[in-house]
Each structure stands twice: as C-alpha cells, then as structure tokens.
Amino acid sequence: MPRWTAQEKEAYRTEIFQRLNTIMPLVMSQYSSIDWAEELKGYRTDHEYYPDYIHAPIHGVTDAYTNPQNCLGWDCGIDVILQKSHNVSCQQMRERMAELIPLDAQINTVLELGAGTASGALALARRFPQATFSITDISPYMLVISKYKFSKAGLVNRATFEQVDASDTGYPDNSFDLVTASLLFHEMPKEWTLKTLQEMYRITKPGGWVLYTDTYRGEYALNVSFPEPWLSDFVQFNFEYEFAKAGFTEIDYIRHSVGLWYIVGRKGLDGMPLS
Numbered sequence: 242m243p244r245w246t247a248q249e250k251e252a253y254r255t256e257i258f259q260r261l262n263t264i265m266p267l268v269m270s271q272y273s274s275i276d277w278a279e280e281l282k283g284y285r286t287d288h289e290y291y292p293d294y295i296h297a298p299i300h301g302v303t304d305a306y307t308n309p310q311n312c313l314g315w316d317c318g319i320d321v322i323l324q325k326s327h328n329v330s331c332q333q334m335r336e337r338m339a340e341l342i343p344l345d346a347q348i349n350t351v352l353e354l355g356a357g358t359a360s361g362a363l364a365l366a367r368r369f370p371q372a373t374f375s376i377t378d379i380s381p382y383m384l385v386i387s388k389y390k391f392s393k394a395g396l397v398n399r400a401t402f403e404q405v406d407a408s409d410t411g412y413p414d415n416s417f418d419l420v421t422a423s424l425l426f427h428e429m430p431k432e433w434t435l436k437t438l439q440e441m442y443r444i445t446k447p448g449g450w451v452l453y454t455d456t457y458r459g460e461y462a463l464n465v466s467f468p469e470p471w472l473s474d475f476v477q478f479n480f481e482y483e484f485a486k487a488g489f490t491e492i493d494y495i496r497h498s499v500g501l502w503y504i505v506g507r508k509g510l511d512g513m514p515l516s
C-alpha cells in the first residue's frame with residue numbers, strides 16, 4: 242500500500258468533511274423528533290463522569306462523544322470513511338462482521354460495548370432474531386440515538402440501552418452468549434484496552450463468543466489522516482496475543498478489504514479450550 246503524502250491526507254480530510262457538511266442537514270432532520278431532555282433522563286451527562294481520555298481531540302474534535310451533534314455525525318462520518326478508505330459501506334461492514342458468528346451458534350444474549358449508534362448490534366439483531374441485546378456506551382447521546390434506531394427498526398423491545406464503562410461493566414461473571422465491540426480500542430489508551438479485554442472475558446459465558454473489528458493496523462496505519470490520540474498504543478498492540486492472554490480461545494483473525502480486520506473467538510468451558 243503506498244504511503245500517503247501530507248497533501249493527500251489533507252485532501253482526504255477535506256473531502257470527508259465536505260461530504261459530511263452536505264449530509265448533516267439531512268441527518269439532523271431525520272433525528273429532529275428526538276426529545277433530548279426527556280431521553281437523557283436517567284443518564285449521566287456531566288463531564289466528570291467520563292474518563293479523561295474521552296476529552297482528547299479524537300478526530301480533531303475535542304470531547305468527541307459528549308454532545309448530540311458529534312454523535313449524530315458519527316453514522317454518516319463512519320460510512321463516508323469506510324467507503325472511501327475500505328471499499329465497504331457501513332452496513333456491509335456490520336453485516337460481514339455479524340456473519341462471522343455461525344447461525345447455529347446458541348446466541349440468546351448479546352452485549353455490545355462502546356456501541357456508538359449500535360449499527361453492529363442492529364446487524365446482529367437481524368441475524369439472530371431470538372436474541373436480546375444489552376446496548377452499552379459511556380456516552381448517553383450515543384445511547385439515545387441507538388434507541389431511536391432500534392425503535393425505527395421495530396426492534397426496541399429486544400434491547401436495553403445502558404450507560405456502562407466497557408472496562409468495568411458491573412455485569413455478573415458469565416452473563417452473555419456474545420460480547421462484541423467495534424472501532425473502540427483505537428480510541429483508548431492501552432491500559433483501558435487491556436482492562437476491557439479482561440472484562441469481556443469475565444462476562445462472556447463459557448462456550449460463548451467474542452467478536453471485534455477495527456482498523457489502522459500494519460501498513461494502513463501509515464495513512465491515518467485524522468488525529469487519533471491513542472494510535473501509537475493501538476498500533477503496537479498485538480490483538481491476537483492479547484485476546485488469547487485475556488483467556489479467549491479458537492481465535493480467528495480475519496483481514497478484510499483495505500486495512501479492516503476482525504477477531505472472533507470463544508470462551509472455553511471451565512477455562513479449557515472447546516476443541
């Protein structure tokens with residue numbers, strides 16, 4: 242993969258923001274019926290609640306996920322970036338991820354951590370129509386948008402929307418058949434990633450599944466075009482090794498398209514490998 246020049250990176254950023262500026266008025270009108278004051282009741286919105294790293298200028302935007310506008314911009318931003326950088330739409334990426342869990346897996350309870358606007362959970366909800374979903378994020382604004390999207394899809398009765406820190410969820414041990422997250426670890430300092438992996442293992446049921454996707458590895462990391470404050474932690478992280486160290490087994494690392502990768506794994510029975 243050729244390394245981009247500074248000018249190419251700047252042109253890429255400009256194009257993304259131009260596309261975003263075009264799409265945003267439409268997005269704002271789609272979500273204009275949300276009564277934010279009502280929907281935010283019961284969630285914490287004070288800045289002290291968030292871990293310090295959330296306030297770093299992720300993508301050059303300070304306090305990235307701590308207001309409605311930035312969170313409403315997420316879906317179209319990520320769709321534009323995925324199409325431009327990875328040759329997939331957001332929906333294709335979520336569907337391909339969901340397909341990594343076999344249809345005959347016993348998936349009745351799913352937890353998504355750092356769910357953002359829950360596009361990943363929506364794809365899983367369609368693939369596993371019997372499953373119930375715990376949609377979680379530290380940002381209450383993301384949870385409000387997720388709930389709105391689940392309502393629009395007629396799936397809201399199958400989900401809860403909880404403000405949860407991925408590294409310390411408070412769920413009992415062995416709670417979920419599938420624990421999933423996406424695009425989370427490249428935005429966290431590595432100590433948080435390590436704690437979150439341990440937490441994912443703890444709350445996955447024996448025999449259950451873990452599913453993760455992210456970007457910015459290997460050569461692709463050279464073409465990062467947006468400020469990503471925790472990128473150096475992320476690119477040094479050996480994810481296959483760290484998922485295994487957290488306890489997961491049967492780990493499959495799948496490279497997909499340009500710079501996009503998935504990890505799928507299992508929690509063994511009584512700490513033992515499944516096969």
Ligand SMILES: C[S@@+](CC[C@H](N)C(=O)[O-])C[C@H]1O[C@@H](n2cnc3c(N)ncnc32)[C@H](O)[C@@H]1O
Pocket residue numbers: 292306319354355356357358359360361377378379380383405406407408422423424425428429433
């Ligand atoms: C880059 S967005 C990804 C959103 C979503 N997973 C997706 O794939 O579209 C990162 C998300 O992680 C959330 N987040 C960051 N740190 C978190 C933490 N410690 N616990 C829970 N959520 C967190 C942010 O609020 C944001 O919604």
